[in-house]
Amino acid sequence: IGLRRMAGFGFGFLVISFTVNSFAADYWMFYVGGVFLGAGLCWTTTSMVGYLVENWFSNGKGTIMGILLAANGLGGFASEFIVTKIIYGADGSLPDELSRWRLGYRVIAVIFAVVGILAVLIIRSRPEDIGLQPLGRDMKKKAKRGADWPGIEMSEQTKINLPPRIRMSTLYAV
Secondary structure, X not given: OOHHHHHHHHHXXXXXXXXXXXXXXOHHHHHHHHHHHHHHHHHHXXXXXXXXXXXXXXXXXXXXXXXXXXXXXXXXXXXXXXXHHHHHOOOXXXXXXXXXXXXXXXXXXXXXXXXXXXXXXXXOOOHHHHOOOOEOOOOOOOOOOOOOOOOOOHHHHHOOOOOOOXXXXXXXXX
16 A cells, blocks of 8 residues: 555554543543554554565665664653653652543644654655665675585484484383
8 A cells, every 4th residue: 555655544543542542531432542553553663664674675674674663662662751741740740630641642642643744745655756776775795604614414413323222212212
């Protein structure tokens, strides 16, 4: 469906999820928000990153994928501090019954809406769409370490060198 649509649907589902949760008055509404959260995360995290890396990079895909997914985790870690300040106040002194958890959900929904709009405007499915080539296409591949060592042949690995006194039946009994 293309990267832009994937990002658009994913961020749209995330906005719906956090908006539904911010207005939730009964437990079933959180389930509905959870369904949209799952769909939104599915479309905007690993699927989108995998598609992006596959199309935009030709070398070092595993490293780039790891960096992007680690950045995703780092963003989640940093946002926890910000959302906690919104919910419990800047000094953290608000008790649970006065917490502003609905406001926290709404702020996150607005952030996802803004980031989603920017992502849809900026992201392209393939570098060829804007006249570019995949990154790393002209780079030389590194020589694999240990390529000169032929290793141990399979026939050598499967040989069992037992002393003549040990029978195979004794070996299986153990």
